[in-house]
Amino acid sequence: MWGWLLRRLGQIIPTLLILSVLIFALQQLMPGDPAIIMAGEERGDPQVLAEIRAELMLDRPIWEQYGAWLWRLLHGDLGFSWRIRQPVGQLILEKLPVTLQLGLMAFVISVAIGVPAGIISAAYRDRPADWAANGIALAGISTPNFWLGIMMILLFSVQLGWLPPSGYVPLTEDWQQSLATTIMPAFVLGGGIAGVFMRHTRAAMIGALGQDYVRTARAKGLPERVVVGRHALRNALIPVITLGTIELGRLLAGAVLTEQIFSIPGFGKLIVDAVFNRDYPVVQGVVVVTAIIFVSLSLVGDLLYMAINPRLRTA
Amino acid sequence: MNARFLAPLAIAATLATGAAHAQNQATNLPNLRIGLREDPDIMDPTLARSFVGRIVFTSLCDKLFDTNERLEIVPQLATGYRWEDPKTLLVTLREGVTFHDGEKLDAEAVRYSLMRHLTMQGSFRRGEITDLESVEVVDPMNVRLRLKQPSAPFLSQLADRAGMMVSPKAAEAAGRDFGARPVCAGPFRFVERVAQDRIVLERFPQYWNAANFHFNRVTFQPIVDSTARLANLQSGTMDLIEVTSLADVPAVRRDRRLSMVTAEGQGYWNVIFNIGGGPRAQTPLGQDARVRRAFDLAIDRDALNQVAFEGLHTPASQPIPPASPMHVKDLRVTTRNVDRAKALLREAGVRTPFPVDLMVANSPEMRQVAEVMQSMLAEAGFELRIAATEFASALQAGARGDFQAYLSGWSGRPDPDGNVWTFIHSRGAQNDGKYANPEVDALLDQTRADGDTARRAALYAQAFDIALTRDRARSLLWHPRLFVAFTQRLQGVTLLGDGMIRLQGMRLR
Numbered sequence: 001m002w003g004w005l006l007r008r009l010g011q012i013i014p015t016l017l018i019l020s021v022l023i024f025a026l027q028q029l030m031p032g033d034p035a036i037i038m039a040g041e042e043r044g045d046p047q048v049l050a051e052i053r054a055e056l057m058l059d060r061p062i063w064e065q066y067g068a069w070l071w072r073l074l075h076g077d078l079g080f081s082w083r084i085r086q087p088v089g090q091l092i093l094e095k096l097p098v099t100l101q102l103g104l105m106a107f108v109i110s111v112a113i114g115v116p117a118g119i120i121s122a123a124y125r126d127r128p129a130d131w132a133a134n135g136i137a138l139a140g141i142s143t144p145n146f147w148l149g150i151m152m153i154l155l156f157s158v159q160l161g162w163l164p165p166s167g168y169v170p171l172t173e174d175w176q177q178s179l180a181t182t183i184m185p186a187f188v189l190g191g192g193i194a195g196v197f198m199r200h201t202r203a204a205m206i207g208a209l210g211q212d213y214v215r216t217a218r219a220k221g222l223p224e225r226v227v228v229g230r231h232a233l234r235n236a237l238i239p240v241i242t243l244g245t246i247e248l249g250r251l252l253a254g255a256v257l258t259e260q261i262f263s264i265p266g267f268g269k270l271i272v273d274a275v276f277n278r279d280y281p282v283v284q285g286v287v288v289v290t291a292i293i294f295v296s297l298s299l300v301g302d303l304l305y306m307a308i309n310p311r312l313r314t315a
Numbered sequence: 316m317n318a319r320f321l322a323p324l325a326i327a328a329t330l331a332t333g334a335a336h337a338q339n340q341a342t343n344l345p346n347l348r349i350g351l352r353e354d355p356d357i358m359d360p361t362l363a364r365s366f367v368g369r370i371v372f373t374s375l376c377d378k379l380f381d382t383n384e385r386l387e388i389v390p391q392l393a394t395g396y397r398w399e400d401p402k403t404l405l406v407t408l409r410e411g412v413t414f415h416d417g418e419k420l421d422a423e424a425v426r427y428s429l430m431r432h433l434t435m436q437g438s439f440r441r442g443e444i445t446d447l448e449s450v451e452v453v454d455p456m457n458v459r460l461r462l463k464q465p466s467a468p469f470l471s472q473l474a475d476r477a478g479m480m481v482s483p484k485a486a487e488a489a490g491r492d493f494g495a496r497p498v499c500a501g502p503f504r505f506v507e508r509v510a511q512d513r514i515v516l517e518r519f520p521q522y523w524n525a526a527n528f529h530f531n532r533v534t535f536q537p538i539v540d541s542t543a544r545l546a547n548l549q550s551g552t553m554d555l556i557e558v559t560s561l562a563d564v565p566a567v568r569r570d571r572r573l574s575m576v577t578a579e580g581q582g583y584w585n586v587i588f589n590i591g592g593g594p595r596a597q598t599p600l601g602q603d604a605r606v607r608r609a610f611d612l613a614i615d616r617d618a619l620n621q622v623a624f625e626g627l628h629t630p631a632s633q634p635i636p637p638a639s640p641m642h643v644k645d646l647r648v649t650t651r652n653v654d655r656a657k658a659l660l661r662e663a664g665v666r667t668p669f670p671v672d673l674m675v676a677n678s679p680e681m682r683q684v685a686e687v688m689q690s691m692l693a694e695a696g697f698e699l700r701i702a703a704t705e706f707a708s709a710l711q712a713g714a715r716g717d718f719q720a721y722l723s724g725w726s727g728r729p730d731p732d733g734n735v736w737t738f739i740h741s742r743g744a745q746n747d748g749k750y751a752n753p754e755v756d757a758l759l760d761q762t763r764a765d766g767d768t769a770r771r772a773a774l775y776a777q778a779f780d781i782a783l784t785r786d787r788a789r790s791l792l793w794h795p796r797l798f799v800a801f802t803q804r805l806q807g808v809t810l811l812g813d814g815m816i817r818l819q820g821m822r823l824r
Binding site: 031032033036037039043045048051052055081083084085086091094095146149150153154157158161164165166167168260261262263265269270273276277278 | 354436437439441539540543710
């Protein structure tokens, strides 16, 4: 198992390297010259453009820019934002707790709704409980986040005045206020994903409930609760965990629209603003950090398979 | 104890209680929360370039001068000025002004700030004060600015970011990182910034006009979505917001808890024609003024304003807004005339429907404008093909001349020079259509050299007669109105055409 873990960790480094090359290459394809955007109203002055290009190394060959960036990255320096001149590392550290909190809350909400709904739906297949769960899941998946977000703000903030409509308070500052500012966006994000969880859990459970070992368990006279909970669910969870790591990764990469509507200063807003302003160091930094999160989550997912399915441990 | 020793003690005690009293008063003052349309860029007056950044600077960094509602220059950190000759400006400073770090604002600090704007690498102010040759310290309260050539718009630049003074000590210490902790001489000092979340300022008790500012802290929060921004105001999370979507205006008017002020902006929107910018200018649209005139005549500005903006903006005939004393009154807004437009296209010998590619920023509002124009132009024989382009890509395409027609806007400047020269002069940095006419260049150069308002207005009239009426280098469309909405509890809110939010005299009940 340790060998496997080392091999997996060894795969991460080339993955990240390939990704970093890709980011640099794709940036070159992006239309819009960063120097022109930075120059703003001075963009017709060639001297200003030349100065900006020189300062940002944009006048050097791409491989040289990449080399300089990689060298700094290996020293833990992600550079500074061209637009607001703050270190990218500091920006990411500011946003990471926000995105982690929002992402985890949304994840918990989606799992807490989606997985039990999927189990009930499978256990009561083609009965009213199944139809109701399916209907709610479909509504969750097909409701656009920005619409649901605005409607929730209008209802809970403007009409009822229960929750603040936007902004973010860190957990460390005031945990109640922090939950109040993040519960609506977390619900908007988690609600949509809950539907996906519900559908996958239902399909996996239906598959598992039709297996021979479930029939055997029932034949042994085990109560239905144990059959469903211990025998079928454990096997059905494997695809759900895969889905969970992917969805959690997506949540932690930032949720652009939701963050925009609720003015949550997380990863999504950071990277979108950076792309529109061609603030390359921020784009590169966020993508690298997001990639690390994704790769780590997929590793955690693999470890979880082993915990659930002992047969994988010997592989 | 001897009375000689008691006296200073008594004075010290009085001063201490006075200071404590002032402190108490300040902490009793309410805080103000302002919702902005986007996150400002760097908070260094030399390097900043965003519109919302200027809104924050208005409370943070005083300028030598300010402008009033009639676009006149009024004193701020300077109390007066005198042109010693057309190339020499003597500026007298306000006594007793200190920066937020306690440093004195004197002639030396002014010299430092202006030279920083002029020489710092990457300065966005250099182009604005490029006529400045040198700054001399006459005495602690007077500076003499020498210009390379007479420049009528120069003074108005000192009423914008180029006139913002920074603490030399803090600027020297911070270098290029000054924007992370700006130290200026405005009514509020910098507390903190969390990118994309908030910028917090607090009252500066030693401000020269502190008695007229009635807030303890001011928080600027970017809320990009206009509906969410309004919801924040309605729910009381914000006290004042920028209204950027005109669809929100009726909602604000209906809500009895809210108020709104509006002002005619200094900017304009227009269609730029590519006349000399490379291969894409080589079409009848770029080469024949009759085709451009037909384009112009096909657009009904009033209808466009009604359909796209609920009639709230002002149809435009020229880059200079009606509020300016140099607005050319004889230049009227083009009245739609489809028959004349068709006749002009026939005269020009182009086959209809004549295709024109129009580049527009990819926003719902601008796409709608383009679609309304598309149907108007179709009646006159044009086939308008709309290319909705992301903002940064459009900027680059504009600068490269990679367009036929480009729907583009400008936020405007108090002096007309900032709305005209750079866009129509052949050497103008933002003359994206590469329009070049030596007669127009000469007239525009004269507007810079002449300080007399009436004579400058006459020169602009002549320049527009050639560049806009005859050559149709651009089709002017509308001057946008600006709106600010706020809670009824906030009093004394005013808005000038520059869109800046001035907190002077404002009170929260």
